[in-house]
Amino acid sequence: MSGSASLSKATPEPSDAELIARAQSLVPVLRERGPQTDRARRVPDETMHALLDAQLCQILAPRRFGGFEKNLTTLLDIGLELARGCGSTAWQYCLLTGHHWILAHYPLEAQKELYGVRNYAFFPQTVSGKGGLAKVVEGGYRVTGQWSFATGIDFSDWVSCTAPIDKENPHPLQDRINFLMPKADVEVLDTWHTVGMRGTGSRDFVLKDVFIPNHRTLSQADLQSGRSPGRQALPEYVGLGAPYFSVLLTGVLPPLLGLTARTIEEFTNYTKGRSGIAGINHQTRPATQIKLGYAQARYDAMHRTARGIFEDIARCLVSGEKITGEQRIRHRRDAAYVGDECAKIVDSLIASAGARSQFQDSVFQQLQRDIHTVRTHVVFDLDDATEAYGRHMLGIPIQPLRF
Numbered sequence: 001m002s003g004s005a006s007l008s009k010a011t012p013e014p015s016d017a018e019l020i021a022r023a024q025s026l027v028p029v030l031r032e033r034g035p036q037t038d039r040a041r042r043v044p045d046e047t048m049h050a051l052l053d054a055q056l057c058q059i060l061a062p063r064r065f066g067g068f069e070k071n072l073t074t075l076l077d078i079g080l081e082l083a084r085g086c087g088s089t090a091w092q093y094c095l096l097t098g099h100h101w102i103l104a105h106y107p108l109e110a111q112k113e114l115y116g117v118r119n120y121a122f123f124p125q126t127v128s129g130k131g132g133l134a135k136v137v138e139g140g141y142r143v144t145g146q147w148s149f150a151t152g153i154d155f156s157d158w159v160s161c162t163a164p165i166d167k168e169n170p171h172p173l174q175d176r177i178n179f180l181m182p183k184a185d186v187e188v189l190d191t192w193h194t195v196g197m198r199g200t201g202s203r204d205f206v207l208k209d210v211f212i213p214n215h216r217t218l219s220q221a222d223l224q225s226g227r228s229p230g231r232q233a234l235p236e237y238v239g240l241g242a243p244y245f246s247v248l249l250t251g252v253l254p255p256l257l258g259l260t261a262r263t264i265e266e267f268t269n270y271t272k273g274r275s276g277i278a279g280i281n282h283q284t285r286p287a288t289q290i291k292l293g294y295a296q297a298r299y300d301a302m303h304r305t306a307r308g309i310f311e312d313i314a315r316c317l318v319s320g321e322k323i324t325g326e327q328r329i330r331h332r333r334d335a336a337y338v339g340d341e342c343a344k345i346v347d348s349l350i351a352s353a354g355a356r357s358q359f360q361d362s363v364f365q366q367l368q369r370d371i372h373t374v375r376t377h378v379v380f381d382l383d384d385a386t387e388a389y390g391r392h393m394l395g396i397p398i399q400p401l402r403f
Contacts, residue, residue: 014055016074022054023081030085037199038366041192043089048155051093056082057120061100062237065111066119069237072310075250076257080303083258084265087370088199090255096122096152098251099160102178104240105228109215110180114158123158123180124150129204133166134177140213141165143179148191151202159183159205162220173221180216181207196366196373242313243323246331252377253306253335259371260302260342264295266363267349274354291352295345302338302345309334326392332379333389339380346371 014022026047033044051057059074061067075097083090103111103121114121132145147161158180165175189204222228224244231240271292274282282288309331316323350357350364357364374380391398 013068020077023078027085030089034086037088041198042154042201043092043199057097062104062234065115071314072250076254076310079254080258083255084262087255087259088197090258091200092152094254095251099125101247105223105230106218107215107229108233122156123160124153125160126150127162132163134163135166142209142211143207144209146206148204149202150205151200154201159186176220178218179212181212185210196369238317241317243328249335252379256342256374260299260345263346263349263367295349298345302341305334306338329388333385336380336382336385339375340382343371343375
């Protein structure tokens with residue numbers, strides 16, 4: 001995607017507070033464009049340019065390539081604000097921005113190739129779909145298959161997928177490889193016809209015997225173990241020591257929280273001017289006041305829980321403390337719990353908003369559609385996540401998680 005953002009260091013690095021304020025300033029226009037984004041099934045070009053010009057997409061890119069190497073809490077805070085404007089925009093933002101962290105683990109040759117003269121590099125990263133296989137050839141691999149949920153592919157020059165090596169009994173990590181290839185090498189399929197989060201445009205793509213050189217590959221084992229080529233080449237980027245799966249939570253938690261926060265805000269404003277049968281003033285009803293206060297209390301608790309995940313990671317990275325297996329499954333457990341509670345908060349408020357909330361042009365309809373689509377993401381499988389933590393508590397070996 002073309003844009004004004006480049007590797008220039010002419011301006012000082014913005015503070016976290018400044019970046020968050022820039023995100024907040026975009027909320028009104030994101031709300032205005034929300035219905036258009038939903039109908040078009042893609043984020044408007046103008047929105048993506050605004051995010052780049054505000055330097056929001058570069059926060060996890062290495063400083064060596066013009067980025068800021070911010071903490072994951074910064075991504076959470078920015079993504080949450082953007083989701084108060086548009087859930088689809090926030091989802092796409094969080095994933096494309098988070099993928100800079102993944103790119104930083106690749107060999108430097110690949111990073112230089114993707115960044116070029118810009119300080120951002122957009123690509124969808126997907127492990128889901130019909131999948132495919134990678135055949136080892138001289139100098140790299142030849143990959144064939146189909147992958148789903150390619151969020152941000154409209155604005156990307158590159159694409160990434162994960163596939164096992166075509167061999168007998170491939171190792172689930174050592175023989176599972178992440179690949180980067182030009183978008184021109186893939187066929188994009190218009191498969192993203194969903195009830196919610198329509199604007200993310202998370203379509204499928206197909207590879208047919210595409211050659212990928214070794215420098216644009218990264219084993220899943222190296223990515224998860226911290227022994228990646230990029231981490232060795234960028235020792236100054238402390239954030240690369242964060243757990244891979246915990247980092248992925250930054251793609252899903254900010255939109256979820258922002259959609260919930262906006263629902264509470266919209267319900268509050270809606271209630272202030274709402275009259276019912278026989279002229280009843282809904283804002284004076286104790287039942288409504290209790291429901292609203294309870295919703296805010298639950299949301300505040302969920303926000304603290306979600307932010308605590310990334311504060312926990314940041315504390316360990318700064319101190320050099322090892323992030324334990326217990327912390328990793330606790331992060332997954334807490335994220336799934338937040339997802340479940342946020343969906344319940346939204347449903348509870350909209351159920352009390354009356355029949356007008358069911359009209360297609362009601363803002364509540366898109367908010368409810370969006371949050372339930374987010375809620376279906378695999379990381380929010382509460383049974384899976386709590387089972388794993390329960391097994392840990394009982395000293396029973398943990399079965400492989402779906403995430």
